[in-house]
Amino acid sequence: MPADAIQVTPTLAIPEAEIVERFVRASGAGGQNVNKVASAVELRFDIAGSPSLPEPLRERLLARRDRRLTDDGVLVIDAQRFRTQDRNRQDARERLAAFIAAGLAVPKRRIETKPTRASRQRRLQGKRERAEIKRGRSTRNWD
Numbered sequence: 324m325p326a327d328a329i330q331v332t333p334t335l336a337i338p339e340a341e342i343v344e345r346f347v348r349a350s351g352a353g354g355q356n357v358n359k360v361a362s363a364v365e366l367r368f369d370i371a372g373s374p375s376l377p378e379p380l381r382e383r384l385l386a387r388r389d390r391r392l393t394d395d396g397v398l399v400i401d402a403q404r405f406r407t408q409d410r411n412r413q414d415a416r417e418r419l420a421a422f423i424a425a426g427l428a429v430p431k432r433r434i435e436t437k438p439t440r441a442s443r444q445r446r447l448q449g450k451r452e453r454a455e456i457k458r459g460r461s462t463r464n465w466d
Contacts (some may be wrong), residue, residue, distance in 0.1 A: 329416050331423045333437025337375055342419075343367040344412065349403040361405035366415040374424070384426040391422075398422065 328336040349363035370384050370392070372377065385396050392398055400422075404416035438446075 326338065329420055331420045335375070335377075335423070335427075337368070337373070337419070337423070338351045341368060341373055341375060342416075345372070347409060349411075362406060362408045362409070362411055362413045364400065364408065364411040366400040366402065366412075366419060367417055368400075369396065370398055379429075380423070380426050383429075384423065387426070389422075 345365045346361040347363045348361050354429050386462040400415045400418050402411040404414055405411050
């Protein structure tokens with residue numbers, strides 16, 4: 324594995340060639356420096372077209388409903404937390420690795436269960452009691 328790749332796990336790394344970084348001016352505080360220096364980083368990673376991701380992982384990542392994912396399957400990370408370009412670049416790469424690592428965990432399948440007989444009886448008893456309360460509210464002939 325190349326030294327300049329982003330290491331997600333010991334067996335999974337994202338090569339530098341698959342990442343597109345663009346440096347833009349950051350918004351927010353920073354004084355006069357904010358108008359001169361492009362310290363914010365916009366990192367783009369094509370999940371849908373990446374050959375380094377295994378197919379099941381790619382499907383899980385694309386299935387996530389994340390606002391950073393475009394319709395084309397490109398993950399866009401904006402990093403402007405820090406004042407230096409280098410630190411923002413490092414932050415964006417760490418967030419990319421965390422996003423991919425979150426997709427590695429395979430969710431457990433839910434095992435369907437039936438409600439117990441006692442729980443069904445409790446539910447029906449509660450419904451009967453509630454109906455009795457409501458029936459008691461109806462208008463009566465008070466002659």
